Amino acid sequence: MSQTAVKAPSVPDSNRWKALVFIALAQLMVVLDATIVNIALPSAQQDLGISDGNRQWVVTAYALAFGGLLLFGGRIADLWGRKRAFVVGLGGFAAASALGGAATNEAMMFGARALQGVFGALLAPAALSLLAVMFTDAKERAKAFGIYGAIAGAGGAVGLILGGFLTEYLDWRWTFFVNIPFAVIAAAGAWFVIREPEGGRNRNPLDIPGVLLSTLGLVALVYGFTRAESNGWGDAVTVGMFVASGVLLLAFVITEAKVKAPLLPLRVVTDRNRGGIYLSLGLAIIGMFGLFLFLTYYLQIVQGYSPVKTGFAFLPMIVGMITGSTQIGTRLMTRVAPRLLMGPGFLVAAVGMLLLTQLEVDSSYAGLLLPAMLLLGLGMGTAFMPAMSLATMGVKPQDSGVASAMVNTSQQVGGAIGTALLNTIAASATTSYVADHIGGAASKSQQQLVQLEGMVEGYTSAIWFAVGILVAAALIAFTFVNAGKPGSGPATASADGAEEELAVPVVAH
Template structure:
């Protein structure tokens, strides 16, 4: 009888999220999922609006890339630090700070009067997104600590994350066409205000985090420098070429700094990324599958956007809408993994099957040519690809944060997001180079360009299929018993 506590006697809510009423927990998930969607959308929502922003603010075509890269660079470089800050500040506080900062930076970007203001606002957006994203996953992990509901919750958030790039294209087209390019940023202020009000009401005052372990400052500087160099080099490779000094120098420096970061984490008393997080085979497989799934996802959205507009003649709005069936496939695959497959096949089976399904769909997309139609040539493959992505993503996110001490959940969540951002950045840059090389070798023109797209899909397909096999070998078989809920 002593365990029964009324809402009136405990207005802040139970300390243990697993004992909260089920409907309240799913409301919390809705709030967290919406915040995660805001973060993911901003990878692509501005893309469709760039021509309008360029005409309005008067910057050159060569500078457009920085509006997109500034966000991804700050986001990807600071994710590990953001996860650590989440553990230090307490997750409720970190969530609220990240949300308010992200909305404020979006407002500044929407009101930009020049390229410098816009790029600066995008950098600040990325900084607060790096705090917000890992905090969201940590709060979900606390709210749903074990069992089928945990799998379903991560299935929902994986659907949000996996569909975010395509959703951003659709929403960006709608807002640009019917309002203004500025609303691709202002929309975060509106949504963020609603999420903030709901979070203040729903999130319990006592959440995980609040650790007093000091931050590994040298490790933070090394990882920021490493990821900055790698992402910067990859961002410039598409225009300058892989042999350019402006590409080679930051890439080499990034790799060397990354090696220094690993050494520092091995020697540091309080490492930013405890290497024990990476030594678990189940978690290592989750990070690998997350990286490869992101490579494939970004590649499909990127190349399909150009193919639908340049070859099929669709407007940006309708090109984005044509990718919506992939989103439905992601939602379907996430629910299959979370509700039906995970208990039958385990993490290894679902992860490998999802990668194999994605690889098969990419192999079909690799057959495209200038005569390929949407309904028969693209639509079925996009749906199947989405199903595979949903299966892989939901399982990898759940496995990456499971069975960890409370003070390591934030950094594990951040590493999951790092894999996504690096997979997208590396995959887009590398596969764009593949496509351009094949197109030049084929003599240029529309047919050669499509051959380049097909070559990129072929590489992505092979990578997905090989990774499916690797995950079968790396991830241990069976399922561990679900851990007892921890306060």
């Protein structure tokens, strides 16, 4: 196939940009849902009588369903058509959110969260692959992915602000009900505005063994990390989950190499550029997810911020992400190679993280946290946008859903690893610090100060690891991602020319 032989499908300009509004709205809903419920969790736990041992399932049920079913959801989008999968995903997510908001007991809440994860796993890959097939011109693609990348990066922090507002001034149930207008508007807009390019649908039969092996393997992996956080790395079930995950995912790879119509064609992940992106994105998310959690606890418990004030404290990070993605990334994406945005972006974020290793009990927000969060946002926003664009560029049209799903999978698994790994490091450092210093604290106030100092010591110890992880993400981006700068029209081939279809972006034939 020559590069001149393929023309981008004709999708009217106005329709493309209108469609982007509704796709971005849906993406915002899915991303903010990962954090919005965290702030509401204490209130929901009290109202529904959820035990301390079971409360993690409000988060875990969503993570397991979402992370485990993403590849399946991506392939369903390839089979059904992306627009249909997108609208069905939105409708299901709205219904599950209504169920969560109306929950009267813990079983109803856990079921609603699992259902949100199921429909999120259908919705998220469909949204990203719609962008990939609709925006094929390099400059337009840069703008579209700049907006999408800003939302994907900043959505978590937006969730903290919105969650704080809704919990403090209305009721925790509104952290669920708020999804309904988002979903209804996005679904109605998508139905009437999105014109998916003809062709490019995957007509092969569904790879059932691949679906079962990937879903069970990913669920075991995510649950293993989630359980490690609460029960420790040496727990028998935790170890069993990791072993089972390794066996299942190895069997999945072997199966995919043999079947005629695989769920995940190995060419999608073995391409040097895409493999490097999935790996570096996953590592970056490991660092970021742990940070969200630590800063939320630091601001509320150590500094005494209210939920709303905590949410607003994250605004510099949102501003940084939007600036990095829509201004720096979009302007430079058509002028420089992706690795020259991704590598420096991750390094700038690492510098922001490095500042946070200086946290103390009485650290100044303006003097330390604000510049650190600005740098983190700028770096991540600059790196995320070209990464998401390149990860979906050049795959065969019928594989765009599953390629998009791999972006989401690397983020979801990275989030589970980050939360478990960094929490474990922090808890261990806190315990050690308190044990060493509590003996010298005579009064109750001195003991409380030692406890707070121990918490901060735990956070900074974990943040040092996050700095190293972000530096590793930058090195992987510099080393593996070797695609040249995009041309002024459809995307150019990757540097190693390994796949003929890399000569064109994701378009319908």
